[in-house]
Amino acid sequence: MEVAGTIEAVRTSVKAARRNGKRIGLVPTMGALHVGHVSLIERAIEQCDFVVVSIFVNPTQFGPGEDFAKYPRPVEADLEICANAGVDLVFNPSPEVMYATESLTWIRVERLTELLCGVSRPGHFRGVTTVCAKLFNIVLPDVAYFGQKDAQQAIVIKRMAADLNMPLEIVVCPTVREPDGLAVSSRNKYLSEQQRKEAAKIYKSLRKCKEMSKAGVTDAKEIIAAMREILEQIAGGEIEYVSVVDSETLEKVDEIKGKVLVAVAIKLGLARLIDNIPV
Numbered sequence: 302m303e304v305a306g307t308i309e310a311v312r313t314s315v316k317a318a319r320r321n322g323k324r325i326g327l328v329p330t331m332g333a334l335h336v337g338h339v340s341l342i343e344r345a346i347e348q349c350d351f352v353v354v355s356i357f358v359n360p361t362q363f364g365p366g367e368d369f370a371k372y373p374r375p376v377e378a379d380l381e382i383c384a385n386a387g388v389d390l391v392f393n394p395s396p397e398v399m400y401a402t403e404s405l406t407w408i409r410v411e412r413l414t415e416l417l418c419g420v421s422r423p424g425h426f427r428g429v430t431t432v433c434a435k436l437f438n439i440v441l442p443d444v445a446y447f448g449q450k451d452a453q454q455a456i457v458i459k460r461m462a463a464d465l466n467m468p469l470e471i472v473v474c475p476t477v478r479e480p481d482g483l484a485v486s487s488r489n490k491y492l493s494e495q496q497r498k499e500a501a502k503i504y505k506s507l508r509k510c511k512e513m514s515k516a517g518v519t520d521a522k523e524i525i526a527a528m529r530e531i532l533e534q535i536a537g538g539e540i541e542y543v544s545v546v547d548s549e550t551l552e553k554v555d556e557i558k559g560k561v562l563v564a565v566a567i568k569l570g571l572a573r574l575i576d577n578i579p580v
C-alpha cells in the first residue's frame with residue numbers, strides 16, 4: 302500500500318492505474334476509521350480495481366467552537382486498517398497541501414444545505430462539498446463512496462456531482478450499527494459509558510418509526526411525537542431535530558408516502574449524534 306502526502310504523488314499513481322485499465326474508487330474520510338469506513342472500503346474493493354482512501358480532517362467543514370482541534374487523528378492505526386483491508390493508496394495530505402492557496406472558490410449547494418444539519422452548522426456543507434470537489438479533482442475517481450449515516454451529506458454530494466456534471470458515480474452504503482443499534486461514528490468516542498448506553502435510544506426511536514409506518518401510520522406528526530417520547534428519555538440529551546423529509550428535496554413532509562427519510566440529531570455531552578432511516 303502506498304501512502305501519499307502530495308497531490309503529485311496521487312496523480313502519478315492514479316494515472317498509472319488508469320493506464321492499466323483499472324477502475325478507480327475513492328473513499329473520502331477524515332480518518333479515525335471504524336467498521337463503517339471499512340464497509341465503504343470493502344464495497345470499493347468489490348467494485349473497483351484501484352482503491353484510494355483519503356484521510357484528511359477538513360478544517361473548512363468545522364464551525365467555530367466545533368471539535369476540529371480534538372477530532373481524533375490515530376493515523377498509524379488508520380493506515381493499518383487500510384493496509385489490512387487491501388487499499389492501494391492512502392492520500393493523507395496536510396492542511397497546507399489541501400489548501401495551498403487561500404481559497405476564494407467555494408462550492409455551495411443551495412436549499413439542500415439549509416435544512417436539517419445545515420440549520421445548526423452553517424458553512425459545514427460548503428466545506429464538505431468544496432473538499433470533496435477538490436478530492437474528486439485530485440484523484441479523478443470513477444466512483445466515490447459515502448455512508449448512509451450522513452444521509453444529508455450523501456444527498457448534497459450527489460446533487461453537486463449531478464449539477465456540475467462531474468464524471469463519477471456516487472455510491473451510498475448502508476449504515477453500520479453497534480449491537481445495540483447505535484450508528485457507528487468516530488464521534489461516539491466522545492460519549493461517557495453512561496451516555497453511550499443512553500445513545501442506543503436513538504435507534505430505538507427510529508425502529509419505533511419503522512414499526513408505526515409498517516402498521517400503516519402515515520401521519521408524520523404522530524410518528525415524530527412517538528419518536529420524541531423515546532428521545533426525551535435520553536438522560537442529558539438535547540434534541541436538535543426529529544424530521545420526516547422527502548428523501549430528495551429534504552423538505553418536511555406531513556405524510557409518509559413515496560420515499561422519505563426520517564432523520565434525528567441529538568446533542569449528548571460532547572457529542573452531536575445524527576442518525577436516519579429511509580422509510
Ligand code: PAF
Nearest residue numbers: 329330331359429432451
Ligand atoms: O464524512 C466525512 O468524513 C467527511 O465529511 C468527508 C466526506 C470525508 C469530507 O471531509
